[in-house]
Amino acid sequence: MKGTRISGRLIRMEYALLMVLLLVFLLFSLLCGQAFYQVYNLMNILKAAGSIAILVLGLTWVIGANEMDASFPEVASCASMVFALLLNGKTDPMLAAGASLLVGVGFGCLTSLLVVRFRFHSLITTIATSTIAGAIANILYNGSVLSIKGLNSAALYKFFGRTVLGFPIVFVIAIGLYAAAFLVQEKTRFGHYVYALAENRQAVTEAGVKSGRVLTAAFVLSSFFAAFGGIVYVLTVYKSGQPSMGSSFFLNGFTIVFLGAMALRLGKANVVGTFIGALVLSALTSGLTMLGSGFAVGQVIKGLLLIMGVAVVTAYRRKIVPKGSKMKYE
């Protein structure tokens, strides 16, 4: 939250995304009427937002640290396939989930080994690990969807079908995770260093911080939550292992995280923003569907939203930086 407590106007800017969210809800409530704002639909929106939010929680910090992780979608599909395969092999669901999460952690370790230890560029590294994860996801069941038998009776499945005070459990879990993540981001060394790293890696290293560890943690968390998200989707949506589910998340995941960068820490990916971003996107999908628009309209609107947000944030950032000796081209 630092660097942004400068003027009253900025404080308002931090909440602009929240305004967008309210606006989206208001607009669709007006256009679609009761169908949109009825509890049932709101809960569905929360459920969808919660699932994707869990999936990109870790990604948020990788992007926050100014690195890239293009592997999260494929890690999610790989985890979903491992999970499905183990369940069909009569493994205990909790055990299967644990194993799939470990697969995620494994990919995170591989990525961070290459990025931190061997100083690979993170984008190309994660392209490579994502290729590998996607390949494994396909090899596990010859590239086909693997439906899970007898899932309905599993306790884990039932658990994900439950609600708490009327809220879908996925959303409640997401809220819990994000609250914890917010504390980690704002109150601990990890969060403190992530954003310092993003700005000046050398400064952090020279200050004696083991920046490698921070990055490792970020990459491992990104893959871990991708795997977690993959399992959540298996349990709440797919009911099957999906070797190519990754393509559903790639663009949406990045859009959410970058949209979120407009909240709280102007221009930097952060968990509060990501959560709001996920809500905005889910509300958008729901509302546009009610208005009879397919995915392409949503695509254009998301793009416009994103670019407007970026433009506003950039303009504001420029205002707060003292004019001084800015060169003409800048």
Next chain:
Amino acid sequence: MKRYLSDRLPVVLFALLFLAVVVTFQCLQPTFLSSANIVNMMQSVSTTVIAAIGLTFVIAIGRSDISFYMSCCFCGVLMAWLVSLGWHPVPAILCGVAAGAAWGSVSGFAVGKLKLPDIITTIAIGSIAFGLGYLFSDGAFIMQNFIEAKTHYLSQYLVLGIPLPVYVMAAVMVLSYYLLERSRFGRAFYAVGATEKAAYLSGVNVNRTIVLAYVICGTLASVAALIMTARQGYGNVKIGMNLLMPCFTAVYIGMSVFKRPCVVGTALGALLVTAIATGFTSINIPFYVSNLVTGFVLILAILLSKVVVREKQPRMAAKEAGRT
């Protein structure tokens, strides 16, 4: 001499890796190195190379472009639609390329002039371009007039036994090599990518260079999309959706081997990935197995280039040496 060697070592190691891949496939499938298959590989790699060279310009100025693979979809649809209206393919192609340049200049304007952050802005612009292309075509395949207009000549026509896209690729490579690495104009791209303020004070027109890089990227991506549309024999809005990863892969392999974004490196990177994919196809192994190998070869390729870099970047290497 030593310095010469240490600069060339990654290239040599990369060549060895490439050789290993080629020899392996040649042993598995004796026709792998037949002239027909080489031509075939050249043809398949041509579109990746063309688009990736465009991306090379953007990477050279120190930016990223996540829009080209989506905006070129728009161009493919536009060309297909014009062909379906009964246009001659040549003006239709020109319109498609112009649209690519236009989308590139939108990204360039946003990043270069408005100074918006590159990745997020280009994601947004790409989404809009793709969404519009999709809305325009309604996602349908556009097939009318394709056979009659002989658009497949663009991808099939043989000159001296070699299909046209290979010539287009060669022309793009030569021109880009000249422009980026030999001519005085190319210096501006590297200068902007290095230190922007210093480049500006050294007389480089920074903003124009940024815009130009994005325009080149958008244009070349549209050329690739048009060739792919012609090869496919129908207009499909998703034509470019799979260009993103191969292009970035190609550019970064080239960068790790040659230590800077460059045309030859990009082309070699693309060729390595295509050789693996083609090799596996020719021995009937599904794509996901070949992807597993591609992923590991990719890591290996960069690892090899680091063998030497570690010595050249003492700051971290020394620290790590101290720790172990």
Next chain:
Amino acid sequence: SAEDDFYAVSLGWAENASGQRQKTGFTESFEKFGVTNFSIVDANYDPVRQTEQICAFIAKGPKALFITPSDPTGIAEAVKEAVDAGIPVYLSDGFVSGADAVSTVLFDNYACGKTTMTYLCDRLQEKYGAAEPIKIGMIMLPSNESWHQRDLGAEDVLSQEKYQNIEVAYTWSWDSTGAVTPSSTISTWLAADTAKELRGVWCAWDGAAFEGLVLTGETRPEIMYTGCDGGEECWNYMINYPDSFVMSAGENIYSMPRSLVQYAMSYNEGKTVPRLVLVEGYAVTSKMIGEVNSIRDYKVGDKTAWELLLDYDLPGNVDLLNQALTENGLTDNLWIPSI
């Protein structure tokens, strides 16, 4: 009243001929029944998005919900939720197991693969004999459960004794990453086929055949293709490459939305409707198409032969086509609903 009732359609994809025909089919049928308040959205093959869209429709409480599954297992939960919410669900071109849809209309993909492969083998044996080995390639589509049935059907044919000399020299499955396309695959096969022994290519969908024809239609016209899907462009390719593109199995797409909308109307009136229907499919050879093309402008009733052909999947049109052929003395290749 019927005018205020809301009807929803969630398409798994709007892409290619099949998606487009579904869309048109629904639109026209709604018009026919005077429905004005309806929504058609598509999910671009994304089960997650389709799930969200179905949920949004559930919230609007449509009089009927029509779904083309992007992935039959992937959207099962959402379909179940719709059924549980008391919304009559109608499934088109895909079967969702475990969900209690009012009615499902399907195409027999298995038979489709079987028919085209049988025809290909017969044509090849006719040309090259049943003794010499004949090399073919197969382009398959395992990533979607329904479409994978075509591959299985085709493979089933090859296990028959009488096709022992047909040898599958090359196989390739659709690459979801798009790094390798049908076109580049067939190029690679051709490069490996130095002795020019490749005789035929069985394709699980027409698009793959088109890409192959662009490559070999002129340079290696002896290579025979079969495909699946049909539609105007398919007929065009058949007319242009009659000896290369020998058969496609025309799926009766229009009739899916048409019959489903009709069922929905009946169901809402309290009538009983069929739970599961397999729509008719047509195996179409290039010879048939060639003949229809030769009487392109001939009119039967108020439609030309070509117009009838374009709407091959409207019930009754095949009979009219056959009538046109007979009237012109072209009786060799009468259309028979064969699948």
Next chain:
Amino acid sequence: MSYILEMRGIRKSFGGLAALDGADLCVAAGEAHALLGINGAGKSTMIKILSGVYGRDAGEIRLRGEPVQIASPKDALACGISAVYQDPQMVESYTGYENIYLGNEGGRERMLAGVNRRRLRTMARELVARYPFDIDVEKPVYLMSSVEREIIAILRALSKECRVLVLDEPTSILTEKERHTLFAFIHTLKQSGVSIIYITHHLDEVAQVCDSFSVFRNGRSVCREAISGGAVDCGHIAELMLGERLSQLYPPRAGQPGRRVCLCAEGLTLDGRFENIAFEARCGEVLGIFGLVGSGIDELSKVLVGAIGESSGTLSKGGQPLKLASPAAAIRSGLYLVPGNRKTEGFLHNLSIAFNVTVVRLDKVVRRLGIVDRRLETSAAAALTEKLSIVTPTVQKKVNELSGGNQQKVVIAKGLFAEADAYIFCDPTVGVDVGAKSGIYEMIRTLAAKAAVVIISSEPEEVLGNADRVMVIYQGRVTLRKDATDTTLKEMLVHAIAREEVRAG
């Protein structure tokens, strides 16, 4: 004599090139020790080894007689060794106190340990109160001036339990007043028993603060001498550094004033920075403009080549009016700025010397079709590296791999390559050793024979020593305008911190 810190026989090479070749460095407790040497002698490398940024190839480090292992910055800190690098790295959007305690937030050292910002703020306030600095530690760093940043960097070093403090050229961006504050402060530190290693190219400072000095040459230590009575023989030190006696730092001035007015500015104004500045620069002489950091001189240099801002006023060259459009336009019309901050404005990172030098005037090295002739390029760059005695194996070496002073020389080389007929030099010798300095000054004087030269600098000696005519700027206004022979350092300094304005003309 017992030393608190001993570094003996340190060796370090970078890819075959020996930066340190058995160097020694010893410091006694409570003394300030100057580390001197020409550019590329190995000073920075030595302290980076000491502070754990680089590993060493050979040699040992002893602290109070005990050998210690320093493999990372963390180890160095644990040994009580803190360093302030010349170009302190900061996290721009973080506040001063967050930067001071970066990596040292207290509590346990786990990732999930809390960061108590309120406590850090109080601690920072207490820290500031202990020293004679006046600074708002709650401001984010990107809003701070370079002086404030330097102070934050020093506070960061002091915030740790520190027995040896390394200052690598700390004064190059400080103003005179702040410099004295710093010196007084160093004395306080010495009294509390902290040893200081002080790297500088300003020999006069050595006498003011240091008790002893070591000189490095070619990666070896050539001597360690004590300073007695607060005076040093600059000639002697220069001789130790260079291996030969330096005849004089500043070249002789032009015999007679230049006649032809080459560059003429009138009424230059940039909102909030400077106002109504006018000057004439003649061919054959050097005009010196002196102002403290923040007085607007940096902006002035950039306005002159059209790099910043909407400014008003007129600029003409050789009688022709110049439009202040862009640096590119300035270069085309023969006006070149050698900018001040080499790391961000001077040279292009990760690109070779040859690339850097020729980029300003590619037209000079192109063949047909705009193709750059690499042979021509290499030979042109090689000629310039020779002329400026830039220490490098080839002109293909990347500029950022050169030592700081040699980087600065590359920046000058670019200017020479531009072959302009009017030059503006902005702080041309930051971080350059005395030998090279006199080389650069000589170069400037030679240039002045054919071109108009303006030196804009925050070092008064540099201005007075080189210029024929002197202008002083205070808060964006000209406060003094005199012939160099008629003024003194003192007068210039007084006008640099005073208000009296001098009318143009």
